Amino acid sequence: MLIDFHTHTNASDGELAPAVLIARAREAGIAALAITDHDTLAGYHAAQTADLSGIELVPGVEISCVWGGTTIHVVGLGFDPAAPAMVAILQRLTLARNERAVKISERLGARNIPGALEGAQAIAGDSQIGRPHFAQWMVAQGHVSSMNSAFDKYLGQGKIGDVKTFWPTLESAVTTIVESGGMAILAHPLKYKFTRMKLNALCQDFKALGGVALEILNGRQTDDETARLKQLAGQCGLQASAGSDFHRDWQYGAALGVEAAIAGDMPAVWETLL
Numbered sequence: 001m002l003i004d005f006h007t008h009t010n011a012s013d014g015e016l017a018p019a020v021l022i023a024r025a026r027e028a029g030i031a032a033l034a035i036t037d038h039d040t041l042a043g044y045h046a047a048q049t050a051d052l053s054g055i056e057l058v059p060g061v062e063i064s065c066v067w068g069g070t071t072i073h074v075v076g077l078g079f080d081p082a083a084p085a086m087v088a089i090l091q092r093l094t095l096a097r098n099e100r101a102v103k104i105s106e107r108l109g110a111r112n113i114p115g116a117l118e119g120a121q122a123i124a125g126d127s128q129i130g131r132p133h134f135a136q137w138m139v140a141q142g143h144v145s146s147m148n149s150a151f152d153k154y155l156g157q158g159k160i161g162d163v164k165t166f167w168p169t170l171e172s173a174v175t176t177i178v179e180s181g182g183m184a185i186l187a188h189p190l191k192y193k194f195t196r197m198k199l200n201a202l203c204q205d206f207k208a209l210g211g212v213a214l215e216i217l218n219g220r221q222t223d224d225e226t227a228r229l230k231q232l233a234g235q236c237g238l239q240a241s242a243g244s245d246f247h248r249d250w251q252y253g254a255a256l257g258v259e260a261a262i263a264g265d266m267p268a269v270w271e272t273l274l
């Protein structure tokens with residue numbers, strides 16, 4: 001069975017409209033899908049008018065939060081999309097993203113890159129604004145040669161554009177998902193570039209706060225990484241989740257769909273969700 005519990009649409013920083021993503025998922029033979037846009041359910045709601053035949057669409061979101069000074073992503077699955085706690089945190093996060101965009105622009109301005117706010121806003125349009133929109137604008141303006149270099153030099157973890165002042169805590173993100181009737185999943189644990197000890201501490205904290213799973217697979221990764229993440233999940237008493245983290249067709253990116261058998265004999269969130 002093919003599933004995919006981590007995907008993006010153009011409601012945040014993905015390229016495809018929700019209906020197009022769902023059509024693509026169907027072509028790929030995916031049985032169950034979650035649209036997990038950054039801090040918004042707009043893509044999930046828009047998908048309700050698409051042809052959903054043959055696909056189980058699970059409510060999803062990827063919440064930005066902060067733990068120990070680092071931005072962490074928590075995926076929520078299977079919650080009530082109308083839950084007041086969820087609606088409220090996403091409203092706050094949209095405001096936070098808009099305030100953050102102003103701050104990022106100020107910081108880029110101080111580095112002789114003026115006009116970034118207007119530029120990124122024009123690219124984002126109605127989508128939830130994020131660093132990728134700044135990166136796209138910086139490439140278009142010739143400030144950097146690629147999105148990657150925009151992140152490496154200005155926007156990535158620890159760089160001037162990595163503004164996390166406005167995010168809720170990890171506790172708040174997890175609690176909101178749980179209160180809304182959903183499962184909280186620690187997204188892409190290896191992307192934070194933590195030491196083993198720190199990653200272990202994050203997983204223990206996450207579990208203690210009410211988190212239920214971690215992504216044993218996110219996008220493209222090696223078998224060694226998957227083995228390491230399965231072991232970590234086991235140590236922390238967390239279940240398995242998995243997804244492509246699809247944003248767009250990209251040479252180095254993962255295609256839609258993950259074989260559910262990847263979890264082996266580990267408990268997996270899809271056993272509860274489906």
Ligand code: AMP
Pocket residue numbers: 013038064129130131132135147148151152156247
């Ligand atoms: P934000 O949600 O605004 O904090 O931006 C984070 C997003 O930027 C991630 O979800 C990725 O989609 C994207 N991203 C992170 N690193 C890179 C990179 N090196 N190149 C392109 N996109 C990236």
Ligand code: MN
Pocket residue numbers: 008013038247
């Ligand atoms: Mn993204």
Ligand code: MN
Pocket residue numbers: 062073187188
């Ligand atoms: Mn993420």
Ligand code: MN
Pocket residue numbers: 006007008062245
């Ligand atoms: Mn993602």
